[in-house]
Amino acid sequence: MNHTATVLVLALGASDWGPITKTLTNRYSYRFIVAKSASEARNALQSAQIELAVSEESADSSEGMNFLLNLRTSNPDILRIYVAPLATAVSADTAAKAAIYQFLHEPLYPDQLGLVLMRALEAQELARRHRLLAREFKVQQGPLSANDHASTLFRRPESQRFEKLVYASDRMAQVCNLAAQAAPTSLPIVIEGETGTGKELLARAIHYNSDRRASPLLVQNCGGISDEMLQSELFGHKRGAFTGAVADRLGLFRAADGGTVFLDEISEVSPSFQVSLLRFLQEGEVKPVGSDTVMHCDVRIIAASNRPLKELVAKREFRQDLYFRLKGFDLEMPPLRERSEDIEPLAEFFVGKHAEATGRKILGISADALSKLSACDFPGNVRELENEIRRMVALAKDGEFITTRNLSPTILAASNLAKVHEETVMILPTGVTLKEHFEHLERRIVLKTLLTHRWNQSRAAAALGLSRVGLVNKIKRYNLLRSDQGVGNGTNWR
Ligand SMILES: Nc1ncnc2c1ncn2[C@@H]1O[C@H](COP(=O)(O)OP(=O)(O)O)[C@@H](O)[C@H]1O
Ligand SMILES: [Mg+2]
CATH class of the missing domain: 3.40.50.300 (P-loop containing nucleotide triphosphate hydrolases)
Structure with missing residues (x-):
């Protein structure tokens, strides 16, 4: 049951949408979502990937037009079509305010509506391609530094979608x-x-x-x-x-x-x-x-x-x-930390989402910032990642990329910790005895645990399965110091 596009219908008027949607689904393979109230329609917007909205006005209100007006700001990419009741004038002013693609009058003819929907979708696709080309052109000419070029803005990540869910894992x-x-x-x-x-x-x-x-x-x-x-x-x-x-x-x-x-x-x-x-x-x-x-x-x-x-x-x-x-x-x-491949496409998706929602012109997010984000555990999962990106979008300047400078201290600290952890396992130097190697690992593990628990010694001891005295002995033996620099320079081989 593959559909070519999803059309949201806000059906407040007199049309019988059953037969209309059936005809058009058969002919064009569109998927229709028919909502009977504006709140139902807004629900659908949050949950389904929608390309086109048709709002059919009721005889005695302007709820249908209000819906399109709001839609213009909340989801500007969705094409808007207005259906007015028979013998009701549509002012060019209002039509321009909601930036509608076209308006029709009741009664609706499926053939006519079908043609309008098709042309609207074609226009949307052309606009999309034009936007991509224009952006690519601008970046080639633009004053961006070499570093920023490493951004994944145009290397569309291999992400997939299930309605509003973004993922790559x-x-x-x-x-x-x-x-x-x-x-x-x-x-x-x-x-x-x-x-x-x-x-x-x-x-x-x-x-x-x-x-x-x-x-x-x-x-x-x-x-x-x-x-x-x-x-x-x-x-x-x-x-x-x-x-x-x-x-x-x-x-x-x-x-x-x-x-x-x-x-x-x-x-x-x-x-x-x-x-x-x-x-x-x-x-x-x-x-x-x-x-x-x-x-x-x-x-x-x-x-x-x-x-x-x-x-x-x-x-x-x-x-x-x-x-x-x-x-x-x-x-x-699965928790986000068990599918870190999803972090990059999600981060890029949220940058676009929140830049658009707040009307910001942000170019994208640097590869460096993405890899820092990917190293984090995110105990609050996707919600926490989204909050982080929302904050970064607010801090970034128009016409710039989001970089590591915009990361919150929590995320920076967490990604540094992840690095310590990785090195613990990864660095296997030669010419070192097993005992030395073991001590090196032990030192790293004790240090990391202390950092995780912000040097709360009882908690760190509990996490390591040591007594407090046992932990204090290790701290003395390995000469561990409480300092922010303690993270990176803890190698002490001989
Ligand atoms: N795979 C995803 N793609 C895009 N957004 C997501 C994804 N997973 C979660 N979100 C967003 O993260 C937030 C939390 O998701 P939600 O469904 O409320 O989580 P839960 O119900 O498990 O607590 C919401 O804003 C949601 O839109
Ligand atoms: Mg929930």
Whole structure:
């Protein structure tokens, strides 16, 4: 099911989009995402790779035009087409403000719309090629230093995409392939992985690659919320079911009927909520709080956890039957430190993203800065990397490359540590006895551990499995000094 382009439709008007999208999908292999509200459309923008937006105005508002106006600033690369209600004038002023490619009037004819979409996409492709050539030309002529030329700006990294997910590693390729296979099924999915690894982004990609994409994707965080609240958020409640329930509430499951619900931090739910969820998964039954009526709805569940569910099951903190029900597919997002090949393409992607979002003209990121970033562990994973790049973009000057100068002290320190660690293993000088070699390694390891724990001796001792006295002896023996220069010049062979 390969598509040539993705078209987001904001359908607020009178057209029947079912037959139109079917005709155009067959003829041009476009993929259509039809949103029934602006907020649904914005959700799709965050999750799916979209080339073109068609906004069809309702008879009595200007929500459709407002959407395009906002889109111009948030996603300038997406082509904008406006569909006005029958016999409503479109002012040239407004059209220019939203910089729309074309406007049409209801009623829509699939042939006409098809032609407009095709021409729009052609124009976009030409503009893209022109931009690349112009930039290349400028760099050849430009006053950039030889060093900056080593940047990977024009050596497009061999990165891949699954909707909004950027990656180059085999591990991520495997996860995304499995996710793409899982997407069209309606089976529940568990996504496990540390915080910041991209679990929610993957869940969104899955939703927009399923036949459920025309229905909502709704998100509920299950952590830090009381059982009663969670119950009523998901299953809804009847008016007066508890103090504060002043009106009926639909609940996420029924609001997302036909779509997907993403349950984040699923490990945090109470045993009694686990029972309700299990019942929902088995029967599709929803019983609003304070109501006797059982209702049915068709929702796909994607659950995420940053604690390993299998271990929680073993400790009897999570129901085994629920666990088995949930993992129709089991996807594991590897931590960023285990796929450092992803760091460079991600960093470049974020530079572009944040430069664009803040209207900055930044040329790219130097190879030096990229390799420093690649050496870091990023305990906060992709989220931490993105925050670092956002900061670097803010500090860099227009018309320049981001360089190591813009790196935060934390990242610089972390990448220096990584270097010490690497040398520990890599330097194997000749003419040295095994004992000397061993002592050299021991010195390095003790020093690195002390640095990691900022010279907190009890913690460093614990990490090394030594007593405090044992550690103090090693510090004396190897003459280790607490100084910032201690990192690089610790070689002391004889
Ligand atoms: N592979 C990726 N490509 C692009 N952006 C990513 C990727 N992985 C994560 N991100 C971004 O990093 C941030 C954290 O991702 P998120 O999905 O919220 O992680 P999690 O749910 O695992 O905590 C988001 O801003 C997301 O867009
Ligand atoms: Mg998250």
